[in-house]
Amino acid sequence: MRSAARAAVATPRFVIDSMLGKLARWLRALGYDTLYFKVAEDRTLLQLAHAEARTLLTRDTRLARLAGARGLLIQATEVEPQIVEVIERLALTPASDDLLSRCLECNARLADRPKESLKGRVPEYVFATQDRFVGCPGCGRIYWRGSHADRILARLGRVLGARS
């Protein structure tokens, strides 16, 4: 019964207060569906949280209170402890398959892009040295597993490892 109940739990989705932009990018890097706007009214964030069953993450006690069961008040001020806080408070288990599966800029799910289709669209040395590319259907960005992705993964591993 326990495992059946666990499997039924939907992957959480988020809407992030404007002041937590770095946290939004990290949640996207972990593969979570995360809405973030540089400018948004509290009312809009609350509506999205309720209409789309998203957890509203904020450092604003008033907004967290307004969100009720949909809100989560973030205590930490730095992004790494914030990630740990979210993961622990919501008992998240980020799946390694989902890492770097979303666009950090716009949240869309990334799709595989055949290498040959990208000639001239990525720097030459990248084209020469990388084999696997993914692209964002939302904003058109192309991502590859270069040093940037490796840095993100290393930092995630450190952050996630530090909590155990």
Ligand SMILES: [Zn+2]
């Ligand atoms: Zn995008």
